[in-house]
Amino acid sequence: MTSAPVTETPARPAFARDARVVLSTRHPARWAMAAVVLLVVAGGITQVIGNERFQWDVVGDYLFAQPILQGVARTLMLTAAAMAIGVGLGVVIAVLRLSPNPILSSAAWTYSWFFRGTPLLVQLLFWYFLAALYPTIGFGGASWSANELISPLTAALLGLGLNEAAYMSEIVRSGILSVPPGQAEAASAVGMRRSQVMRRVVLPQAMRVIIPPTGNETIGMLKHTALVLVIGYTELMTTASNIYSRTYQTIPLLIVAALWYLAISAVLSVGQYFIERHFGRGFSHHRVSRRASRAARKGEAVA
Amino acid sequence: MSAVADGSQEPMFQAWDVHKSFGHVEVLKGIDMSVARGEVVCLLGPSGSGKSTFLRCINHLEKFDRGEMWVGGDRVGYRPHGDKLKELNEREVAVRRSGIGMVFQGFNLFAHRTALENVMEGPMVVRREKRSIVERRARALLDRVGLADRVDNYPSQLSGGQQQRVAIARALAMQPDLMLFDEPTSALDPELVGDVLAVMRQLADDGMTMIVVTHELGFAREVADRVYFMDGGVVVESGPPAEVLERPREARTQAFLSKVLA
Ligand SMILES: Nc1ncnc2c1ncn2[C@@H]1O[C@H](COP(=O)(O)OP(=O)(O)O)[C@@H](O)[C@H]1O
Numbered sequence: 085m086t087s088a089p090v091t092e093t094p095a096r097p098a099f100a101r102d103a104r105v106v107l108s109t110r111h112p113a114r115w116a117m118a119a120v121v122l123l124v125v126a127g128g129i130t131q132v133i134g135n136e137r138f139q140w141d142v143v144g145d146y147l148f149a150q151p152i153l154q155g156v157a158r159t160l161m162l163t164a165a166a167m168a169i170g171v172g173l174g175v176v177i178a179v180l181r182l183s184p185n186p187i188l189s190s191a192a193w194t195y196s197w198f199f200r201g202t203p204l205l206v207q208l209l210f211w212y213f214l215a216a217l218y219p220t221i222g223f224g225g226a227s228w229s230a231n232e233l234i235s236p237l238t239a240a241l242l243g244l245g246l247n248e249a250a251y252m253s254e255i256v257r258s259g260i261l262s263v264p265p266g267q268a269e270a271a272s273a274v275g276m277r278r279s280q281v282m283r284r285v286v287l288p289q290a291m292r293v294i295i296p297p298t299g300n301e302t303i304g305m306l307k308h309t310a311l312v313l314v315i316g317y318t319e320l321m322t323t324a325s326n327i328y329s330r331t332y333q334t335i336p337l338l339i340v341a342a343l344w345y346l347a348i349s350a351v352l353s354v355g356q357y358f359i360e361r362h363f364g365r366g367f368s369h370h371r372v373s374r375r376a377s378r379a380a381r382k383g384e385a386v387a
Numbered sequence: 388m389s390a391v392a393d394g395s396q397e398p399m400f401q402a403w404d405v406h407k408s409f410g411h412v413e414v415l416k417g418i419d420m421s422v423a424r425g426e427v428v429c430l431l432g433p434s435g436s437g438k439s440t441f442l443r444c445i446n447h448l449e450k451f452d453r454g455e456m457w458v459g460g461d462r463v464g465y466r467p468h469g470d471k472l473k474e475l476n477e478r479e480v481a482v483r484r485s486g487i488g489m490v491f492q493g494f495n496l497f498a499h500r501t502a503l504e505n506v507m508e509g510p511m512v513v514r515r516e517k518r519s520i521v522e523r524r525a526r527a528l529l530d531r532v533g534l535a536d537r538v539d540n541y542p543s544q545l546s547g548g549q550q551q552r553v554a555i556a557r558a559l560a561m562q563p564d565l566m567l568f569d570e571p572t573s574a575l576d577p578e579l580v581g582d583v584l585a586v587m588r589q590l591a592d593d594g595m596t597m598i599v600v601t602h603e604l605g606f607a608r609e610v611a612d613r614v615y616f617m618d619g620g621v622v623v624e625s626g627p628p629a630e631v632l633e634r635p636r637e638a639r640t641q642a643f644l645s646k647v648l649a
């Protein structure tokens with residue numbers, strides 16, 4: 085390689101030094117708007133807190149009451165279990181949907197169409213009253229009475245989980261399609277089998293696209309669990325409603341339930357943030373892997 | 388390492404009368420080719436002449452319709468079954484692929500893995516080798532392609548030339564008998580081409596059997612033992628680079644070379 089010719093830097097024009105004071109731009113309209121928002125919020129809060137008919141003392145009594153806490157635990161369990169079913173089955177349906185086999189892909193399409201196309205409430209009731217259609221459920225040689233098998237809990241899990249799987253399959257499918265096909269090809273060329281390509285290369289990257297809408301789905305599921313009120317599974321909402329139908333303290337118990345839903349969704353949002361950060365690895369140009377940045381700070385070469 | 392040191396006279400790769408159609412369009416119209424152990428063969432030809440398709444058939448990424456291909460004594464797509472041949476199932480195809488390295492025009496690195504992890508992935512997942520052994524080999528390979536100081540970088544933090552060298556190291560990590568390159572420098576800025584070609588040259592000197600689709604005539608002239616010129620799904624002309632590139636006999640070869648050199 086030849087050494088670069090030394091070019092002369094052109095002499096800088098000698099302007100007189102600018103001595104004027106620099107004024108930054110003000111945004112008076114923005115500040116006025118912010119003040120209005122603050123006033124409205126403050127007014128609203130004093131209104132709500134000052135209004136005795138909200139019965140804040142009753143809210144306080146019930147917020148950490150035993151049955152409410154039990155309801156919260158069951159809501160959390162139901163949300164987690166239904167999402168687990170939804171995600172697991174959703175991945176399977178998404179993979180089937182992308183299968184080159186037309187029977188598998190149309191079966192997967194039909195599943196999505198059916199479960200997204202009917203109201204969740206109808207599905208829950210259907211599972212609950214399954215015993216009316218099939219008094220006994222047999223599998224292989226064994227059979228059980230449907231009434232024993234379909235408890236409010238199993239009906240709730242089937243209803244929420246199978247419905248969720250239909251939505252999750254669409255989310256997973258778009259995530260899979262977002263991974264450049266060249267990477268799957270390179271993985272096959274190295275000798276990975278289709279299942280390994282999926283597990284090791286495609287799904288981990290699809291996660292980046294899958295996680296944010298799945299966070300939405302989870303928070304949505306948290307609230308959809310309230311629908312199981314109609315089949316009598318006593319989670320948070322059913323517990324609150326059982327109490328106020330007895331005591332007629334409807335508003336404060338609705339507030340208790342709402343506060344819990346708000347608190348749980350706040351925690352879920354924080355969790356989502358950390359999961360997104362994990363699966364974003366390799367995709368931000370700014371964030372170097374931890375080892376590389378530590379090495380760079382020390383000024384050493386990574387051997 | 389010498390090409391004939393193991394005394395084996397059997398070619399590393401052989402193809403007879405390979406045909407392939409996409410729908411009604413025949414893209415490969417009877418390709419014959421033979422590559423000895425340790426030999427470097429360059430495939431030249433205009434875009435659309437079927438070079439990539441041919442390379443992908445060797446690696447089972449495409450199926451061909453007619454003819455035979457053999458890689459190191461194994462018939463591509465089949466295994467002996469008594470006195471008959473049986474089509475390979477998915478698992479067997481994967482095993483065959485793992486012995487053939489492939490480098491793509493678009494690098495195709497795993498974006499969620501660092502350079503080191505990209506190189507380690509194949510041996511760990513496909514061969515289930517021990518992590519410590521694989522890591523030592525992967526670091527040595529990255530050193531060999533000049534990227535010892537980049538092991539912990541993600542592909543998005545590497546230049547195209549660096550990514551392509553990681554991709555070469557990733558293919559070598561499987562200790563292949565045969566390396567396939569599909570226009571490995573076509574997507575690179577001109578100033579980055581040299582580093583990648585230097586790595587390939589070193590590999591050729593070390594005795595690797597290579598089939599290289601390229602438009603780099605300088606590389607073909609200096610490194611290839613033989614070149615094949617393809618056009619319209621057939622091999623128009625083949626021979627030592629000195630003949631095919633300096634004194635092409637066929638009019639189509641002459642026209643192509645004058646276009647590439649222009
Ligand atoms: N998957 C495919 N489906 C249909 N046609 C294809 C496919 N892949 C390649 N072809 C066609 O086959 C011909 C040869 O392509 P290719 O092997 O990529 O040529 P080259 O690598 O020499 O440029 C082209 O006409 C191309 O359009």
Ligand SMILES: [Mg+2]
Pocket residue numbers: 438439440569570
């Ligand atoms: Mg090509």
